[in-house]
Amino acid sequence: MSYRRCSFCHERGHTKASCPTYIAHIERRRANYGDDDWHVKNYDAKKRKKAESAKNRKCSYCREGGHTRRTCAALKADIETTREILVEFRRNWLNRLVEEGLGNGALVAVDVWGERRLYFVRSMLTRDVVWWNKPTRPAIGVKRQDLRDAIQRPGWHENRLAWPSATRRAAERNHPDRDPSLYGLLGGPSESQIRAQFTDAWLNGQDGSVEAAFKWSSRKGGRGALPVKAEFDWHMRRSRDYLTEVR
Numbered sequence: 001m002s003y004r005r006c007s008f009c010h011e012r013g014h015t016k017a018s019c020p021t022y023i024a025h026i027e028r029r030r031a032n033y034g035d036d037d038w039h040v041k042n043y044d045a046k047k048r049k050k051a052e053s054a055k056n057r058k059c060s061y062c063r064e065g066g067h068t069r070r071t072c073a074a075l076k077a078d079i080e081t082t083r084e085i086l087v088e089f090r091r092n093w094l095n096r097l098v099e100e101g102l103g104n105g106a107l108v109a110v111d112v113w114g115e116r117r118l119y120f121v122r123s124m125l126t127r128d129v130v131w132w133n134k135p136t137r138p139a140i141g142v143k144r145q146d147l148r149d150a151i152q153r154p155g156w157h158e159n160r161l162a163w164p165s166a167t168r169r170a171a172e173r174n175h176p177d178r179d180p181s182l183y184g185l186l187g188g189p190s191e192s193q194i195r196a197q198f199t200d201a202w203l204n205g206q207d208g209s210v211e212a213a214f215k216w217s218s219r220k221g222g223r224g225a226l227p228v229k230a231e232f233d234w235h236m237r238r239s240r241d242y243l244t245e246v247r
């Protein structure tokens, strides 16, 4: 219930436009003085304008008229398409993890400006694994502990790791004097252990990330990555590239 007061009768819970006392007052004037009465005319004009703007309102997703976001058929279809692609994307991504031997508990050696660093992977940022959130380079979000500064900076840090095989190839290229096997994956979980780290809900795109992407706006959580059809279409045209880049 609104705490604002009606500007006509000063009661709470409604506005002047829907005030029963005001409407009765107008209808009484209409009966006594006709439609040309100034108050009646003003009331009718406001009502007409309101109806007109409701008719001209566009769907916030597809920008077409005649329906709202809640009943938008295009939005419903795009959500399902997004989910279908996401299932494929995540399956590819998980297969790539298995191929790389990367999972929670993996030890990875990374080259940071010529310095070799050891990262212990605690967990994957699995909510980030979505095809429309294309990373600038093939990378995986992880929570990791840099073993070098585990004492100075204890705690877990989020960051993006390159695929360990790419790290090794880059080290081979950049440091021909060093042993390449000192880079990339040094040890990690088995295939079944990696696969067990992901839930069916996540694999099936039922973990809420699709719904979050299509979020229009709200005070809590904010806007998603695909709030309007134009943005969805833009990413959609690139979705095949996103899928093959995981491989």
Ligand SMILES: [Zn+2]
Pocket (backbone or CB within 6 Å): 006, 007, 008, 009, 010, 011, 014, 015, 016, 019, 020, 021, 022
């Ligand atoms: Zn009132």
Ligand SMILES: [Zn+2]
Pocket (backbone or CB within 6 Å): 059, 060, 061, 062, 063, 064, 067, 068, 069, 072, 073, 074, 075
């Ligand atoms: Zn629509």
